[in-house]
Amino acid sequence: MKQVVTCQEMKFCDSYTIERMGVPSCVLMERAALKVVEELEKRFAGEYKKQKILCVCGSGNNGGDGVAIARILHQHGCQSTIYLAGNPDHRTEEMQRQCQIAANYQVPVVNNLHSEEYTTIVDAIFGVGLTREIKGEYRDLIAELNEMSGWKVAVDLPSGVDGDTGAELGIAFHADLTVTFAFRKAGLCLYPGRKLAGQVIVADVGIYREDGAEPKLFSMEKSDLRELPEKEADGNKGTFGKILAVAGSSGMCGAAFLSASGAFATGVGMVKIVTPEENRIPLQTMLPEAMISCTDDLEKDFDWCDVLVIGPGIGMTVKAADKVQFFLKKAKQEKKPVVLDADGLNLLAENPKWKNYLDSHVILTPHMGEMSRLTGKSIRELKSDRAGAARALAAETGAVCVLKDACTVTAAPDGRAWISLSGNAGMATAGSGDVLSGVLAGMQAMYPETPVEEKDTGFYAALGVLLHGAGGDQAAVRKGMAGMKAGDIACGVAEILKEQQNF
Numbered sequence: 001m002k003q004v005v006t007c008q009e010m011k012f013c014d015s016y017t018i019e020r021m022g023v024p025s026c027v028l029m030e031r032a033a034l035k036v037v038e039e040l041e042k043r044f045a046g047e048y049k050k051q052k053i054l055c056v057c058g059s060g061n062n063g064g065d066g067v068a069i070a071r072i073l074h075q076h077g078c079q080s081t082i083y084l085a086g087n088p089d090h091r092t093e094e095m096q097r098q099c100q101i102a103a104n105y106q107v108p109v110v111n112n113l114h115s116e117e118y119t120t121i122v123d124a125i126f127g128v129g130l131t132r133e134i135k136g137e138y139r140d141l142i143a144e145l146n147e148m149s150g151w152k153v154a155v156d157l158p159s160g161v162d163g164d165t166g167a168e169l170g171i172a173f174h175a176d177l178t179v180t181f182a183f184r185k186a187g188l189c190l191y192p193g194r195k196l197a198g199q200v201i202v203a204d205v206g207i208y209r210e211d212g213a214e215p216k217l218f219s220m221e222k223s224d225l226r227e228l229p230e231k232e233a234d235g236n237k238g239t240f241g242k243i244l245a246v247a248g249s250s251g252m253c254g255a256a257f258l259s260a261s262g263a264f265a266t267g268v269g270m271v272k273i274v275t276p277e278e279n280r281i282p283l284q285t286m287l288p289e290a291m292i293s294c295t296d297d298l299e300k301d302f303d304w305c306d307v308l309v310i311g312p313g314i315g316m317t318v319k320a321a322d323k324v325q326f327f328l329k330k331a332k333q334e335k336k337p338v339v340l341d342a343d344g345l346n347l348l349a350e351n352p353k354w355k356n357y358l359d360s361h362v363i364l365t366p367h368m369g370e371m372s373r374l375t376g377k378s379i380r381e382l383k384s385d386r387a388g389a390a391r392a393l394a395a396e397t398g399a400v401c402v403l404k405d406a407c408t409v410t411a412a413p414d415g416r417a418w419i420s421l422s423g424n425a426g427m428a429t430a431g432s433g434d435v436l437s438g439v440l441a442g443m444q445a446m447y448p449e450t451p452v453e454e455k456d457t458g459f460y461a462a463l464g465v466l467l468h469g470a471g472g473d474q475a476a477v478r479k480g481m482a483g484m485k486a487g488d489i490a491c492g493v494a495e496i497l498k499e500q501q502n503f
């Protein structure tokens with residue numbers, strides 16, 4: 001799990017290191033430039049003289065990095081050239097200093113992008129200082145760079161990507177590689193910024209977070225699944241958790257099957273599905289390991305379970321609504337974790353008073369459409385700031401919010417949020433959300449809350465999202481992104497856990 005920062009936090013960390021710790025700004029800039037050069041030279045494989053590198057530099061400190069990169073490459077024997085964008089009068093002190101040093105070393109400066117063919121283009125126009133939409137000459141410049149051939153490398157952020165939200169501010173540089181400094185910026189984790197950045201390398205340049213402020217935003221990648229404890233050798237099916245999946249309706253038993261499969265894949269002891277009678281035979285045929293309950297004795301079912309999944313495929317009938325309300329109310333009274341998904345969320349949107357049943361033990365798992373119904377905000381608005389939207393719903397309801405999308409953000413009511421870096425477009429297939437609901441319930445059942453270490457409902461929900469994405473990546477390897485189906489994600493989850501636990 002790694003800290004992710006906003007642009008403002010990054011600027012604070014920069015100035016803290018410079019002003020409070022006394023590390024001169026030019027030292028940090030030199031280290032940043034050296035790190036980019038190091039990454040570039042890995043690709044050059046010793047053949048420096050063949051490289052023709054264009055460093056396109058803005059007037060801020062991102063431009064200063066670019067000029068320093070050009071100068072170091074020049075000193076290493078590469079043919080590096082500087083293109084200076086923007087008004088010279090607006091150059092920062094550091095940028096002016098870098099221009100002077102580059103001039104002393106006679107690094108060539110061009111004012112025509114097409115005077116040569118370049119093997120590499122380095123974008124150092126804007127970094128964390130980008131504050132508004134890109135227009136005019138800068139827009140034309142970035143459009144031209146995107147048209148040019150050559151390997152594209154962005155310094156800190158691809159110019160045009162909003163470092164906080166990942167949004168494209170008018171236009172953005174399309175990078176193959178982004179070398180970002182000290183911490184991954186949120187905009188490099190969220191789409192479209194994540195796609196525009198290409199491969200991301202986080203380089204240590206000597207800027208750390210030493211102000212004592214609690215980090216609030218994290219990225220999670222597959223290696224973080226090491227946090228999952230192994231199954232206890234002396235456990236039994238009772239100790240590994242009992243999941244109640246309130247799922248499926250007439251003609252919709254697949255959602256119940258997939259949710260239960262997701263739960264089983266995590267290693268839980270038992271799963272019982274509460275569903276209409278007509279689903280009994282197909283479910284028992286497809287998944288004989290699950291118990292099926294078709295009675296109206298909801299009280300008994302509730303008492304039996306440790307964790308609930310409510311919603312996959314239950315429909316929007318009055319009967320479904322009564323069931324959802326019953327289970328939500330009981331779960332709140334008895335503090336049992338709940339994953340509220342799909343029609344459970346649509347019913348919540350229709351019955352806003354049910355928000356009283358929500359607390360930090362409830363995980364809401366809306367996709368963008370469900371989120372729009374829950375919040376009244378347009379999908380466009382939600383997509384413009386996914387982390388902000390997830391955090392706002394978590395803060396408003398007191399529940400954990402898993403806002404599903406190509407890049408899923410999990411937010412806890414206390415403001416912590418986790419961005420999952422696993423998953424792939426093959427997961428955009430019917431039923432993959434149902435599998436997620438089961439995986440999330442499984443995580444709550446398998447791993448007890450330890451709030452002291454902040455391993456609570458929100459943390460395990462985020463780990464569940466990561467696991468589901470890793471399972472999807474595994475499915476894509478096995479079946480291909482086009483051929484994989486939701487059930488393959490559940491199998492992928494089981495395989496990932498096998499790999500992680502080294503059985």
Ligand SMILES: NC(=O)C1=CN([C@@H]2O[C@H](COP(=O)(O)OP(=O)(O)OC[C@H]3O[C@@H](n4cnc5c(N)ncnc54)[C@H](O)[C@@H]3O)[C@@H](O)[C@H]2O)[C@@H](O)CC1
Nearest residue numbers: 014025028029060061062126127128129130131132133156
């Ligand atoms: N000493 C430091 O503080 C360090 C800074 N570093 C680099 O410095 C960068 C941040 O530098 P700055 O804060 O100077 O900011 P930037 O260099 O990212 O850009 C700021 C400049 O762009 C202008 N600008 C912003 N949005 C614009 C738009 N849409 N159209 C036209 N102009 C626009 C601003 O008015 C300002 O002049 C980092 O991303 C990183 O690359 C690194 O060298 C590490 C150390």
Ligand SMILES: Nc1ncnc2c1ncn2[C@@H]1O[C@H](COP(=O)(O)OP(=O)(O)O)[C@@H](O)[C@H]1O
Nearest residue numbers: 367405406423424425427428430431432433434
């Ligand atoms: N392009 C993508 N990259 C990664 N994950 C994706 C992508 N598209 C969808 N997903 C994931 O697949 C799941 C889809 O869930 P959902 O929309 O509820 O589907 P369904 O209702 O069909 O089950 C979510 O977990 C989402 O994050």
Ligand SMILES: [K+]
Nearest residue numbers: 123126157159
């Ligand atoms: K840049």
